[in-house]
Amino acid sequence: MKLHLRALCRECILGSAVCTIGLCQTAHAQLPTFVAGRPGVSQAHVGDMAMTYGEQTALERRLAKAVVVVRAQGDSVHPLAQGTRVFDGAAVAISASALTDVIDPEFVASDDTAKPESNHAHSFFDDSYRRSSSPFADKTPPKRESDAMRQYFLTTADWLTGAKKITVALDKRNYEAKLEYRDDAQNVAILSTQRLPNIEPVSIYDFAANDDILPGVAFLLLQPQSTYQQLTQHVFSLQQSHTYATSNHVARNGYPMFTRQGELVGLSVGPVPTHTQAYIVHSGLIDRALHPQKYSRTTIEKIELQEK
Numbered sequence: 001m002k003l004h005l006r007a008l009c010r011e012c013i014l015g016s017a018v019c020t021i022g023l024c025q026t027a028h029a030q031l032p033t034f035v036a037g038r039p040g041v042s043q044a045h046v047g048d049m050a051m052t053y054g055e056q057t058a059l060e061r062r063l064a065k066a067v068v069v070v071r072a073q074g075d076s077v078h079p080l081a082q083g084t085r086v087f088d089g090a091a092v093a094i095s096a097s098a099l100t101d102v103i104d105p106e107f108v109a110s111d112d113t114a115k116p117e118s119n120h121a122h123s124f125f126d127d128s129y130r131r132s133s134s135p136f137a138d139k140t141p142p143k144r145e146s147d148a149m150r151q152y153f154l155t156t157a158d159w160l161t162g163a164k165k166i167t168v169a170l171d172k173r174n175y176e177a178k179l180e181y182r183d184d185a186q187n188v189a190i191l192s193t194q195r196l197p198n199i200e201p202v203s204i205y206d207f208a209a210n211d212d213i214l215p216g217v218a219f220l221l222l223q224p225q226s227t228y229q230q231l232t233q234h235v236f237s238l239q240q241s242h243t244y245a246t247s248n249h250v251a252r253n254g255y256p257m258f259t260r261q262g263e264l265v266g267l268s269v270g271p272v273p274t275h276t277q278a279y280i281v282h283s284g285l286i287d288r289a290l291h292p293q294k295y296s297r298t299t300i301e302k303i304e305l306q307e308k
């Protein structure tokens with residue numbers, strides 16, 4: 001938007017028809033555009049915009065098993081004040097195998113391996129090829145599934161600063177959480193609790209595999225584990241891959257956003273100055289926080305001394 005400003009001389013102010021000084025020149029000023037509201041590196045598909053009621057209900061049920069409410073209790077505002085400050089936010093359950101680059105989770109091996117069902121037939125064209133005597137049989141041993149000793153969650157790190165006690169609310173119970181790791185540069189924090197029932201971790205949207213393009217539509221689960229639980233749909237926008245993305249909602253404190261496939265695509269930080277959108281730690285920044293060695297530019301130079 002351009003503004004046309006006009007500098008007025010004394011003759012113009014007095015209403016003279018002819019300007020003798022020559023100061024009445026048109027000045028042009030360009031207002032800076034607000035970056036957060038401009039569509040950037042994002043990709044929207046028509047199929048993402050339209051969802052049937054059954055698809056939306058299934059996605060909401062799936063996300064309800066991954067999103068939990070988190071409360072962070074800090075110090076009192078004043079030494080003479082009663083009570084402490086309590087902030088509430090959200091976190092999303094994540095698999096421990098995705099966190100091995102920054103933390104060292106403990107795993108317990110499980111003997112429950114999925115075995116293919118056999119119909120006890122003897123024809124070559126059915127299940128008989130699975131026998132070890134068949135040349136088409138898979139000779140590799142089945143992989144043993146491993147479970148982590150603790151349950152891990154992702155949230156933003158800024159609102160946990162100064163927290164003395166962190167709890168995770170699930171099924172009307174509070175579980176004490178531990179801050180395992182935080183990356184203040186990317187604003188990502190990892191929390192852990194004891195193994196919780198009815199929790200299904202989600203996968204992270206692969207930002208690099210999709211040519212650094214985020215989906216243009218994302219979904220947000222508000223008030224999880226409550227009567228007012230609601231799944232909302234929002235527009236996602238990104239300007240540069242190393243900065244925050246934006247979305248047209250005002251949730252904060254780690255509320256996660258997902259693709260229609262249930263993949264984690266971002267964590268809510270807080271509203272922009274206009275309070276019409278929210279900054280989002282998108283999956284590219286999450287990948288930087290969880291896999292810092294991929295983006296490290298430091299090299300170790302080895303110096304070898306040779307005697308002549």
